[in-house]
Amino acid sequence: MQISSTMASRTSSLKFFSLLICSIAIVQMATAGDPDIITDFIAPPNGTVDGNFFTYTGFRVLVGGGPPPTAFKVLKATLAEFPSLNGQSVSYAILQFPSGTTNPPHTHPRSAELLFLLGGTLEVGFVDMKNNLFTQTLQAGDLFVFPKGLAHFQYNADSQNPALAISAFGSANAGTVSIPSTLFATGIDDNVLAISFKTDMATAGDPDIIADFIAPPNGTVDGNFFTYTGFRVLVGGGPPPTAFKVLKATLAEFPSLNGQSVSYAVLQFPSGTTNPPHTHPRSAELLFLVGGTLEVGFVDTKNNLFTQTLQAGDLFVFPKGLAHFQFNADSQNPALAISAFGSANAGTVSIPSTLFATGIDDNVLAISFKTDVATIQKLKAGLAAKP
Structure with missing residues (x-):
């Protein structure tokens, strides 16, 4: 019996490592997000470079026979844990899902995620920048890609069995x-969140082109092609907006921006309005406050909140892919800002809409926010389009 048990354990370990070895191929498919280095590797400033420097043993706990986790758990092999990855544009994470647990909605600003399900089943999904929800039920051996910068989740809906996955970045x-x-x-102002959720108290830039500009396939290229007049309404003397409003000059509105790695947005804030928490997966945002005052802020990947009160003439940078907001707390006066982006299509992922207006399963959201399904349904009702 002991020999049989030992053989079964070895067989299980071999299966695990076979899947692990196969998953190395995932690395080659993941899009590099880090800048290239001009050496083979980056050596530590004061340290010996030998085989140990290129070895990480933190995943040995997976085959050490310890007790399984009782809550969702992530083991990482990133630059922080494995310094020799510096400049190598690759990393791993092991995701352990006890029955009924979830990896709550989140984003990865600097890379896509390619998930390989080693065991069990998982309900997975992501929301694109048009608020389309893409979901799938994965079986062991399946792969699923979560595009860079988009909100996504994983959920083990099996009430009896755990699930194990490895993700490459x-x-x-x-x-x-x-x-x-x-x-x-993180301390985001309650008023910002209340307005955003209508309740009470998308990374790399654009690829370089090898021509001066990209001409339309069937069209005349003259001065008109390089001119956008959609912002004339701002000086046309029309009535001011009564709700937060954005005017964009991106690739969608201004096709000559294709390949030019730049775009604009004009943000109009009536008194007491907010631009709800959102991200731009493909660019940082550089905001120039033309008039009024704004409360602005962003949250980094360590959950540190950075805020500022801007006066007219100030600039503020929101780093690429991080959740951020703007709020006109002035109860009397509007505010006007111009934002520049280092991409012709920076993308916008609205966090309230992404979570509560796209069909993500109520159970996923209830577990993620540590609340009940009834509360989730109330939030969804508040964000639903009015008839």
């Missing part, structure tokens, strides 16, 4: 922005 430091923690555990 095309960055040594992909970063993780936990949306529940970012919103409710």
Whole structure:
């Protein structure tokens, strides 16, 4: 019996390591997000470089026979844990899901995630920048890609069995922005959240092109092609907006920006309005406050909240892929800002809409926010489109 048990244990370990070895191929498919280095590797400033420097043993606990986790658990091999990954544009995470647990909605600002399910089943999904929800039920052996910078989740709906997955990232430091923690555990002003959720109190830039500009396939290229007149309404003397409003000059509105790695948005804030928490997966945002005052802030991947009160003439940078907001707390006066982006299509992921207006399962959200399904349904009702 002891020999049989030992053989079974070895067989199980061999199966695990076979899947682990196969998953190395995932690395080659993940898009690199880190800058290239001009050496083979980056050596530590004061240390010996030998085989130990290139070896990480932190995953040995997975085959050490310890007790399984009772809550969702992540083991990482990123730049922080494994310094020799510096400049190598790759990292790993092991995701352990006891029955009924979830990896709450989150984003990775600097890389896509390619998940390989080693055992069990998982319900997974992500929301694109048009608020389309893409879901799948994964079986052991399946792979699923979560595009860079988009909100996504994983959920083990099996009430009896655990699930185990390995994820590869095309960055040594992909970063993780936990949306529940970012919103409710970092000190973002309650008024900002209340307005955003209508309740009470998308990374790399654009690829370089090898021509001066990208001409339309069937069209005349003259001065008109390089001119956008959609912002004339701002000086046309029309009535001011009564709700927060954005005017964009991106690739969608201004096709000549294709390949030019730049775009604009004009943000109009009537008194007491907010631009709800959101991210831009493909660019930082550089905001220039033209008039009024604004309360602004962003949350980094360590859940640190950085805020500022801006006066007219100030600039503020929101780093690429991080959740951020703007709020006109002035009860009397509007505010006007211009934002520049280092991408013709920076993308916008609205966190309230992504979570509560796209069909993500109520159980996933209830577990993620440590509340009940009834509360989730109330939030969804508040964000639903009015007839």
